[in-house]
Amino acid sequence: STPNVCKISCGYRIEAVLDTGVPGQTAVASIQTGTTRLVAPKQKPKTAHLQRLFVGSEGTLGLVTEATLKVVPLPAQRGIAMAYFPSVFAVGEAVPGILALGPTAVEIMDSRFLSLVKQHDPRFGALVPDRTDTAILIEFEGASDDELDEKFAALQRHLESTAALSLARAMTAAETEYLWRIRRTAVAIIQRNPGPKQPLPFMEDIAIHPTQLPASIDFIQRLFDREGVEAIFVGHVGDGNIHTRPVLDIKDPHDRAIVRRIYDEVSAHVLTLRGTMAGEHGDGLIHTPRLREMYGDKIYDFFVQIKNAFDPQGILNPGKKVGPQGGADLLFQNIRYGPDYRTLPQKPRLRFAERGYETEIERCHGCAACKSQVVTTMCPMYKATRREHASPRAKANLLRAVITGALLPAQADNPVSPEAAEAAEAIYGSAALKAVTDYCIECGMCAVECPSAVNIPKLMLEAKSRYREKHPAAVLGSPRSRAEVILSRAETLSRLGSLLAPVANPLLENAALRRLGEPILGIDRRRSLPRFARPSYAAVRRQKREATAEAQGVGRSDLLVTGSERADAERTGSSPTVAYFYDMYANYNQPELALIVEQVLAAHGVRVITPAQRASGIPEMLYGYAKRAAKVA
Template sequence: MTSPEDLRIQVARDLRRRLRGDVEFDDVTLQLYATDAGLNQVVPLGVVSPRDTEDVVRLVEYCAGHGISIVPRGAGSGLAGGAVGAGIQVDFTRYMNRILEVAPDGSWARVQPGVVMATLNEHGRNYGTFFAPDPSSENYCSLGGMIGTNSSGARSVAYGGTIDHVLALQVVLADASVLEAESRPVERLVGPELVGPEQVRSGTLAATLPHQVLPLIDAHQGVIRDSLPCVVKNCSGYRVEAILEDTPSGQVAHPQRLFVGAEGTLGLVTEATLRLVPLPRRRGIAMVYFPSVFACGEAVPAILALRPSAAEIMDARFLALVRRHDSRVDAMLPPRTDTALLVEFEGDDEGTVAQKFAELERQLAGGPALGVVRARDAQETARLWAVRKSAVALVLRMPGPRRALPFIEDITVHPTEVAAYVDFLQRLFDRRRVEALMYGHVGDGNIHTRPLLDPKDASDLSTMQALFEEVFEYVRGVRGTMSGEHGDGLLRTPYVKDMYGDDIYSLFCQLKRTLDPTGLLNPGKKVALDETSPTAESRSLLKNLRYGPAYRTFPQRPVLHFSGEEYEREIEKCHGCAQCKSVVATTMCPTYKATRREQASPRAKANLLRAIISGRLDPLTSYGQSAVKAVTDYCIVCGMCAVECPSRVNIPKLMLEAKAKYRAVHRGDRTERLLGHPENTYRLMRRFAPLAGWALQNPTSRCLVELVTGIDRRRTLPSVARRTFADQARGARNGGRIQVAYFYDLYANYNDPPLAFQVVRVLEAHGLGVLLPPQRPSGIPEMLYGYAQEAARVARFNVESVLPAVTSGATLVSAEPTATFAFKVHYPDYAPTRESSVVAEATRDLGEFLVRYRSDHPDLSPAARALQGPNSPRPLRIAYHLPCHLKAQDIGSPGRDLLAEIPDVEVIDLAAGCCGMAGTFGLKRDTYDFSLEVGSPLFDRIREVAPDLIATECSTCRLQISEATGLRTVHPVTLLAQSYGCG
């Protein structure tokens, strides 16, 4: 009998011979795909990332022949477990992520399923159109996933759901036949037209749709009309009511809609033609305030009569969270405010929108509303929307063991039932003594409710089950649906039969058996594996949970400083929401953006570590395994995810810990030892500076350098100065009181002493006394390569060296973002002392320090405040790049702000993400090309802007950008020094 492991090896070998895409069946990858953004966890047999439809066809052929199930997956951002399962997961986002065609007028687009919605809308803006369904996950959710769950969002009250905008689908069915499904009169649904250019192959599933599936649905029209939920939107079960339409000219079939909301259980979507609609010319929003959530619900029907484009509710607990996050919200809320409703109107012009708001105020006059406050400008509009869209981030960031769990988060009732439903919920939570948050799309009755429960506590999980049962019975009684836009998945499928009743559920089962006779496609979703009456056990929400009462962690001994159980808790803070897989709108994660590999995402790092600490991967040996290192190597510790992650998971620190654990077992190869100890390398190069300089510039010798060091021969390296900055300048630079201790770091010391002198002169121009304390380079390379002991020694030395100046009142300043990042963030982890914390508090980036100093000292001398513009006939156009390690400090863009003060200078903020260099990452032969790929969006933006020069604080960013674009790239302080006449 074949063992599971032997089967896995054989299947992987077979598929690699058949497919062009990636086939990954290793233990580490399987753990990364065992969860999505919901509560469930199931380890798959393997993961396939197909390159095209032909790959999908071959995969289905193989799986059908071997009885292996298939689970389609987009971003993995779903909350109901729709993208997890025990078969082969098909990740469409890696390769099948192209926009294939757009109509000349922008009215439709043909796309692959892995395209991110925001990418399509970014493209659509060129035509003045957009894809109207707008889930809050639009920056990272895939269009295939949206089709699978009939996704929608805040504006579905005006635009409908995904099903209303799908014009045609290409679908691979369970027998590997390819169906081209689009709307057409029923009498024209003959084989060749339906399945594409090839003749219908007798007996294929594609050929059965017009002859079996559509007649089956037609025969049940009466039952469908009588039994479906009475709601505006629904994605539970199959959307059988939307397939056939009676028109004056005859019956029209919409076969593509059968696959919308089906969660991949009837076929795998490989292409979609989607309707794009014109962008509204004007939008306006207002906040309406109510004394209770019930009062808000009562006002909904009157508000909907005005045809808003969005109506979003936020309850008292949600508003309390927002208040803590943003104190400005308090000023917006009238006294006694318990609930807020965000209302948006669209129109062709400002007058139309203003008229709608006037009507809104008239409708609410004398009613339960406490007030209506309209956004006055685009900035205020963005802030009000940010309040609502902060829901997920704030919910996920709540401290403590109890979490805002998604299991009744997608209940939808008719808008006229909203008031009664929220009243029921409040009474239920009071009776059960459960805290919960309510927010969501009140305009279409879709209320996102998140009870606060501990997913590891048996009592809380029992409460979770009981809450769902009570809510389910209530919603069924008012003909609502348990899922408006998130899907059934593993979580809710056991309840589909009870929600719809026997007749409709029987139709669902017949559809599934007709199009997927062997249960190949995403089994256990939509239709239960056991089609008989669900038992109490099968109806439980508590199966296949990520945590649960049996969840345990193995004791860990971190290398870095983590207090108590902080290491485990930090790992478990990741909810898997997939926001770190955004490809637009955020700067995290540059390596994921370049590769689209799940392994590169910050979420994958947390999933990997959770698998280790919980024992699903060996907690004793896994950290030293190459497969684990392959995942951690994708992290370049840019720090972006720590800033932008909704849960604020400190992935950079966790990755430094993992790298240190690996290095404790493996000493490292020659390249890692060389780049991980740069100070030793520079000292050696200084001894042979002329020879080293020649070798680094000579093409032939660079080949030898690559062979010996692993540094790519194509990389242009800076020459090493014969005399370091430290050799040329020691001690205090003037006789006044020392106010600044300058940390110059590796590059300025060894490669660019003139830059260090410019820093000192600019500080002195402000009347500041400057101290140059003894120092070693920041230690970041040691950290990145896992040499934790060496990094700790560096941290202790530098802290002890600058401490006397800091305790005397001086500020520690560096012009190198990586150095200030090390002092502020990393040193307390490697040298966890009170002194490290004191120095961290006193550390400032040079630009950060100067902006604050100039603001705090309005009495600066005219010479200190006056900046001279460049001597050029036209304004100098400077493109500014904000380095990752500066952005990670969350201090804004002080370098850009200082440049903007220079007369006759135009500063263009590139805002295009990481350059890809990541310290020494871009030096290595193995990662040189990848580093340029990571930085390509930035380089494209620079070419588009065509500046005179580029300014950025990071030394390695300057190397990368200059080499990639051929443009002069300088530190902002160089331009400041020139403007002071001391450059």
């Protein structure tokens, strides 16, 4: 039989292929070889919507090269509210009435989730009523504010008949964003958990019937308590979909035994409820072995027929959807940190804690948030090139391959021997590794936005530094080497260029000189270079300060914050004041940018002070000069 759920991504979506016009009817019985038709019992055969079969098939049936999407209008108005309950069972009693009101989202957060958020956000702690155990976030859409008000009024009336403690509606855009941020916060916090124990996604996508959600959450919470496991629960109440990742060290044999016990007991519980372990994230290698047990022989054999019809050679993502069944234990196979995981001895050049370098690399779990084109600002190099090896994820993958010896010859007898460690160290000096590390410009955005807070810029500086040890750039070396020497001293070069701008700019724009300079400097003659400005922004600020100091009788030694800046700061008291740290380009190439920043801030009543500036050290880091970068910055 098929799972009794509202959301499902396990197996193939055979029930969606043929629309018989009979609501709720599962219309698939067999596939006619050589045709694109399915036969529905007691219904006239219709042309199959085979594109629906590809949805959720995890690449096992073919590749999608083009898709036409149907779009729907955005809602005129949206509103959300947070409802607080004394127990997860109280939520279960209230949910049917909530769903009857037609919400567009109902998100559940358990007591562990709420405790974790309150620890990191005192503001949220003040909002949560006493005795709160579980909260749900409820969203409505409407054509007008009046329609939204009616829906929330109906929600309030319904909750008054339940055990709900309170309902807090967001009344502004800022409040709305704050409540949604609460929903996302705990997941980000636990994802950044320090140490070897990390949230593991082996049971993160359970789906059962919505009426069974509270009892299932209680069952799993008790299981976690028995095993002494930390975890949080979030989920989609209307779909009966639970997301939870137990925090364990998959490299620890004791924790692997806990994973085994939890997975077996939870999957047995879900199967008893006719649920699925794959509500929306797919079967993968872990859940595929249970599909026959879940669907029965007849339907699973039909999955096999579909797979063979589309992929007779079995080359499309093998092992997913159709694969070894029953006794097949793939829980610890093909995982990144399996029982045989080892790392070679490491001697990082930068300052890391004991085994900190390896741990930082291992924190990347491959979520690919760094490859998003719209959700994040990281990574500018990947966004510009769309090349996998430019992404932060690829850089972590590369370094993990280095520290585990995965790039060493296969015949290495002892992968953790001193000889193997020496061979792996030599990889840091390879042109192939440098081709990847060159795609990091040390902007730091990935370190800020990464869900797991992986410090890719530091890891790249480590790798670049090791390369530079083996290949010191020299002015008398190759054109590329000369270019790296010059560009690594960009601050000095820019300072000189600004001072000599009347001479430097014509030389930079002279086509003949650029052609002659290309083989010498290693800079392509077609590359347009920014003009230098004279005076620099720093010089403009210094002149203003000196003029103000002279008018007010302040000594030149007190020019860090002087004159009107200090007087204004003292007068305004609590008025906003910012310290402006301008970058090298604004300083030496386009001071008007920095002046516009000042003007915009001033127009908003913000006072600007410019403390004494030092170079960032980023040009030095770009080319692996870690010691010089530390000295400069």
